[in-house]
Amino acid sequence: MPLGEADWLMTEAFADANEVNRAAQRARVVQGAWASLPWCARGRALRGLAHRVARDEELARLIVAETGKPLFEAVGFEIAYVCEAIRYFTGRAGRRALAESQRFSLILPHKQARVAWRPRGIVAVIGPWNFPLLNNFGDAIAALVAGNAVLLKPSPYTPLTSRRVEALWRDEGLPESVFQVVEGGADSGRALVDACDMVFFTGSLAVGRQVASRAGERLIPCVAELGGKSAMIVLADADVRAAAHAAVWGAFAGAGQVCIRVERVLVEDRVADEFVGLVAEETKKLRLGQRGDGDVDVDVGPLLLESQIQRCCALVEDAIARGAHILAGGDERPESFFVPTVLDHVSPDAAVAREETFGPVLPILRVRDADEAVRITNDTHLGLSGAVWSRDPARARAIARRLETGSVCINDVLVNYFCLSAPLGAAKQGGLGFRHGPEALRQFCYPQTIVEDRPLLEPVAGWIRNRLGFPYRKRVLDVLRWLLRALYR
Numbered sequence: 249m250p251l252g253e254a255d256w257l258m259t260e261a262f263a264d265a266n267e268v269n270r271a272a273q274r275a276r277v278v279q280g281a282w283a284s285l286p287w288c289a290r291g292r293a294l295r296g297l298a299h300r301v302a303r304d305e306e307l308a309r310l311i312v313a314e315t316g317k318p319l320f321e322a323v324g325f326e327i328a329y330v331c332e333a334i335r336y337f338t339g340r341a342g343r344r345a346l347a348e349s350q351r352f353s354l355i356l357p358h359k360q361a362r363v364a365w366r367p368r369g370i371v372a373v374i375g376p377w378n379f380p381l382l383n384n385f386g387d388a389i390a391a392l393v394a395g396n397a398v399l400l401k402p403s404p405y406t407p408l409t410s411r412r413v414e415a416l417w418r419d420e421g422l423p424e425s426v427f428q429v430v431e432g433g434a435d436s437g438r439a440l441v442d443a444c445d446m447v448f449f450t451g452s453l454a455v456g457r458q459v460a461s462r463a464g465e466r467l468i469p470c471v472a473e474l475g476g477k478s479a480m481i482v483l484a485d486a487d488v489r490a491a492a493h494a495a496v497w498g499a500f501a502g503a504g505q506v507c508i509r510v511e512r513v514l515v516e517d518r519v520a521d522e523f524v525g526l527v528a529e530e531t532k533k534l535r536l537g538q539r540g541d542g543d544v545d546v547d548v549g550p551l552l553l554e555s556q557i558q559r560c561c562a563l564v565e566d567a568i569a570r571g572a573h574i575l576a577g578g579d580e581r582p583e584s585f586f587v588p589t590v591l592d593h594v595s596p597d598a599a600v601a602r603e604e605t606f607g608p609v610l611p612i613l614r615v616r617d618a619d620e621a622v623r624i625t626n627d628t629h630l631g632l633s634g635a636v637w638s639r640d641p642a643r644a645r646a647i648a649r650r651l652e653t654g655s656v657c658i659n660d661v662l663v664n665y666f667c668l669s670a671p672l673g674a675a676k677q678g679g680l681g682f683r684h685g686p687e688a689l690r691q692f693c694y695p696q697t698i699v700e701d702r703p704l705l706e707p708v709a710g711w712i713r714n715r716l717g718f719p720y721r722k723r724v725l726d727v728l729r730w731l732l733r734a735l736y737r
């Protein structure tokens with residue numbers, strides 16, 4: 249059993265509303281000074297932290313201990329992501345996104361506007377258990393770079409990784425209270441939404457709705473990164489062997505507890521037999537293991553929650569009742585495992601084809617053609633990500649554009665998460681807002697626009713100002729009318 253679940257009853261560390269408020273007050277005291285540091289000083293400080301994160305063996309050990317995931321994923325997904333996110337957001341792209349700019353308007357040629365991106369203040373980052381570093385501190389980085397203070401609430405199942413980052417923050421000599429970890433469950437989460445100026449939530453759709461509506465009551469911005477039902481479409485002209493290899497990784501990495509995982513495959517009939525054969529063969533070779541089984545000798549770890557195992561069992565049973573065939577797995581194992589399971593001939597009506605599984609079950613749906621694949625893919629309320637496989641890139645792109653999802657990989661899976669220069673969001677109920685790209689940095693800010701006379705045009709500006717106010721005059725209105733007709737011919 250992963251450490252997180254065993255620790256579930258250790259609630260003494262949970263912060264109540266008073267403690268959350270005190271943490272917010274401490275953050276308010278220091279946030280202004282953090283925001284007024286020159287860009288390069290904030291960047292240098294955070295890059296120092298990346299240096300520590302990249303080398304910290306304890307951090308990797310804790311991620312593995314809390315989640316049960318293989319060490320390869322702790323280092324290759326989570327630690328690598330955080331280091332790269334710090335590099336990206338503190339780099340040139342970040343500086344450009346937040347730099348003050350000058351803007352001009354045709355209708356006010358004598359004026360100029362200076363636009364600055366001001367931090368919102370204190371951002372609550374509320375994270376899930378499946379990526380205790382990447383979806384927790386990882387989502388605090390852009391907020392910090394933009395000059396905010398952050399209160400991070402990890403999942404109660406996986407608090408130790410965030411605590412370790414807090415220790416590294418202190419060791420690096422970064423300003424105290426600019427980044428704080430607040431432990432707790434739903435109560436602490438609610439108190440955070442009430443105490444902060446913005447919330448960045450990652451988790452389930454049900455909780456995301458509650459968080460967004462509470463943030464709405466306070467009229468504070470809320471980014472919500474929620475669940476997915478990502479489809480991988482395999483067209484008949486795809487490299488079937490490569491697609492099968494990717495489908496297995498995309499479906500079973502993180503023991504299927506990954507939001508952008510391959511939740512279902514839609515494969516064209518003509519290549520379906522070959523594809524499912526290869527997927528089943530590769531799935532049966534996956535090495536299941538516990539943490540501590542060895543460094544890289546494990547492909548798939550246990551599930552964190554007992555309820556997830558029950559859910560996988562129920563979804564598999566429902567699919568079989570609706571005509572699906574099991575090609576691999578399908579049975580429970582002791583010690584929190586669910587054997588990676590491949591289902592063929594899954595009906596589009598089966599729950600496993602429609603609802604987020606978030607576990608190691610891969611349903612394969614056979615489709616007549618690309619149109620049917622697109623129709624089934626879009627027939628869901630979740631629109632996080634997807635994939636299209638074809639040897640014809642133009643055709644794959646055309647199909648990708650028809651998918652109602654926040655991102656699409658062509659001839660690949662999962663890698664969209666690491667494309668930090670591009671926004672990663674969702675369509676429909678997959679979430680609100682996005683992470684990554686320069687746009688994400690601006691999301692943690694409000695724009696402040698300062699409008700003033702253009703140098704050298706002050707006399708003209710003064711003349712216009714005197715004529716635009718009260719009392720309204722017919723002559724000025726006539727000039728305005730003439731201007732409108734001239735400008736908008």
Ligand code: NAD
Pocket residue numbers: 374375376377378379383401402403404432433434435436437438441450451452453455456458459473474475476506507604606632679
């Ligand atoms: P969850 O919604 O149960 O919990 C997420 C966080 O919200 C936890 O820290 C929890 O303590 C807190 N919380 C619970 N109730 C709250 C409330 N009323 N107010 C404020 N905070 C509250 O999610 P989970 O089980 O930890 O994570 C799994 C889900 O997260 C899956 O659906 C998965 O798809 C999704 N997820 C999405 C992404 C993404 O980027 N889109 C990434 C990872 C996970």
